[in-house]
Amino acid sequence: MTGFVALYIFLIAAIAGYEIISRVPVILHTPLMSGSNFVHGIVLVGAMVAMAEARGSLEVTVGFIGVVMATSNVVGGYVSTERMLEMFKSKKENA
């Protein structure tokens, strides 16, 4: 993938991101912030690849820390968003 192809992907993804969020009720701002935090947890796949290709103790150590941090991002992001959204369920049933 050359710079320009990546730039096109980058451009379209940026517009998509902007459009997706442009009509969000205030009520969902916190869960959405948490949810988008979970989505950038995709960094975990990159951390795994970096760890797999790491050579030598320095690279392995940094790679290990990377996987630890990325997993926290994914798991913490999922659990906290899920907990916030659970409340919307109970609310709907009450209404």
Add this chain to the structure above:
Amino acid sequence: MGHTSMSFAVQASYLIATLLLVLGLKQMSSPRTARNGMLFAGVGMLLATVVTFLYLPAVHRLASLPGHEGVWWHRLALILIAMAVGGVPAWWSGRRVPLTDMPQMVAIYNGLGGGAAAAIAAVEMYSGRAYLGSLEFPIIAVIGALVGALGLGGSIIAFLKLQGWMGSPRIGGRNFINAILAILLLALTVASIFPSSASYVNLSVDSLVGIFLIASLVFGILITMPIGGADMPVVISTYNACIGLAVGFEGFVLQNPAMIIAGTIVGAAGTLLTVLMARAMNRSFFNVWLSGFGDVGTATAAAGPQQAMKSMDARDAAATMAYFEDVIVVPGYGLAVAQAQHKLWEFVQMLQKRGVRVRFAIHPVAGRMPGHMSVLLAEAGVPYDLIYDLEEINSDFANADVALVIGANDVVNPAARTDKSSPIYGMPILNADQARQVLVIKRGRGAGFSGIENQLFFGANTQLVFGDAQDVISKMIQALKEL
């Protein structure tokens, strides 16, 4: 480059995962489909993670790495251990932490994602892979590392501040120190893009990259430290967007389209969210970052009004509301701290049974995160149609009998409309002061989170009920039962 040899299965799983993540995010922006959206995103993430892991030995030829012949599974075991080390505490803390502390948890999980992006960049730089291709690769890898590490440092500070473990210390000559560090960081950034420069100053490339990452982290800490707690929503949202971008950048370095798209979408969505929030507070993005609320706030607090506050008993407050027709509730951080949302809803339902019309007015930045109050009320089971945004309800305060302010302060401070010298002048506020009567549940007599004195509390039509929101509302419920 070694990264282009992704197998068909991995490519296909990333395509589906990306679709699920983007669709999930889209669905998360509507209350009805939000939970479904999270499920989509979760499945997408799981798919990408599992397939990546299973194909690591095949795609990245672990077995043939020098020094790893025959022990390739060690690496896989290490990855699993790392996932357990990171995942178990995150799962445990995410489950266990009370809902009021969620904002700082979001800050910290978010920061760790930035740290992971920086770690990827570091491995690519240490191994030299980041420097193999054309110049755009090191540039993007290094910028991603800078932003990721900076975001981690800043998020740690946001966490500490929201957790109440850190104030806004004023360090003498802060701007000077920051300027020096910024120049140093710029030099380190450029040097990391051209690693051969390290030899001019007798540094190994490994040390150069290490110093660069630590400097980025420290810079993130320093620029976040002076920002007041009231501006933390904007800060967390900014870091969320930045770290999304950092993930997208490292995705380019690893030639991983799922990371590029998911990261960039979060970058764009997070930027818009940040702008919306800053606009709601009538503060420019740059003002938040260059000067904290706290810096100006304490100066004006001393010159505050000297009238007396009128206090009222919780039982009298309840009786007052029971005999009126139109009550607007303005919840704030105090409600969250006291975890009084369930009691509040119970109380409101009792009022409704007596024929009182009750509505909730939500300021976009009430609490410590945008939407914080909405989430809290949702948890208690308050239906959507009772919850109103600032624009929807602000003109109704003038016709309301009672505005019940619970633990909110800056978002109802009339100084924002009238006092040009106030640091919050111009910020849209809820016009609670225009109601016929204002009842304020407040823990103490002190100023709010931003340190700015609030005229509303001294108003002729204002009565204060001092106490923890949970206690006060319990007493109010008791009083209604006895009426």
